[in-house]
Structure formats: structure tokens, C-alpha cells
Amino acid sequence: MERVANAIVALRRNPHNRAIQRYIYLVGDHELTPVQVDILETVVNNPGQRMNELADALGVDASTVSRTTLPLVKLGLIKRQSDASDRRLTMMVPTEKGRKQARTIMESRRTMMYRVQSHLPQDRLDAFGELLEAYIGAVNVEGTRILKELRGRR
Numbered sequence: 001m002e003r004v005a006n007a008i009v010a011l012r013r014n015p016h017n018r019a020i021q022r023y024i025y026l027v028g029d030h031e032l033t034p035v036q037v038d039i040l041e042t043v044v045n046n047p048g049q050r051m052n053e054l055a056d057a058l059g060v061d062a063s064t065v066s067r068t069t070l071p072l073v074k075l076g077l078i079k080r081q082s083d084a085s086d087r088r089l090t091m092m093v094p095t096e097k098g099r100k101q102a103r104t105i106m107e108s109r110r111t112m113m114y115r116v117q118s119h120l121p122q123d124r125l126d127a128f129g130e131l132l133e134a135y136i137g138a139v140n141v142e143g144t145r146i147l148k149e150l151r152g153r154r
Contacts, residue, residue, distance in 0.1 A: 004135075020116075024108045027075055027101055035060070035068050037105060043078050044094045044102040050083065051090055077101055 011017055025032040032040070035058075042057055043049065055062040069092060072078045077098035083089035094102070117125055 020112055024105055024112060027077070030071070030075060032071075032105075033068070035064070036072055039065065039068055039092075040072055040077055040094070040098060041102050041105070043092045044099050047093045048081075048091045051092070054092055072098070 051062045051065050055065045080090045081093050083091050
């Protein structure tokens, strides 16, 4: 177990991994953060979400979404729009520039993943994919348990 935990931390802190992320997340002179990319992709895939819906979808609080969307609005990637049924509520919608940037990020990510994976034999990639899917399932089980526990504390 220690080996897996150490490998995950090493991957997250790896300067080469960070360079790949910079390459993929660059918008002009501005580098998006992973959370900003998550918000952009979520808004592009589900336009018109309210701030609280977006926060729930990403597992963060509404103030984080509000603060994190400001640079995306300034860059012209998303825009805030009043909800027609309740003017007090704000919805997030992608701009054409935002949709294009999200496509560019997805394509760059896919290309980079193929390039990285090309260094590994197919049988190891198959095994890694299977183990990674199982690991994600375990994270979901434990994360669900923790979310229930946290809600119970309120």
C-alpha cells in the first residue's frame, strides 16, 4: 500500500508531469489551474448550471466556484447569466471561445496521454487500466463514506 501512495504523491509532484499540465492548460499567457479546467469542462458539458449545482458537481463549496470562475469570465471562456425564472440566481454558460478552449484541452490531453502511454507495452497498459479503474472504484466507495460522515456532522 505504501508503494501506491508514494507513487501517487510522486506523480502529483513530478516536475515533468507539471510541465505536461502547463502545456495542456495554457490559454494565451494564462495557465489555467486544474480546478478551473474542471469548471470549464463542466460548464461546457452542462451549460446553464447554477453556482450551487456546479459546486455540487465538482465536490467543492459555492464560494470556491465563485472565486475560481472569475479568471474564466475575464478570459472570456465562460459568462455569468441571470436565471430567467429567478433573477437572483446566476447560471454559468460557456462562450464560443470557452467551448473551443475546452476542445483544445481535451485534444491536447488525449494526444499527450497517447504519447506517454506509447512508452509502455500494451499488456502493462491493459493491467494498469484495470487496476486504475478498480482504484477509482475504491476511492468512490471511501469518498462516499466520508461525505456521509461529513454531512452527519452538520
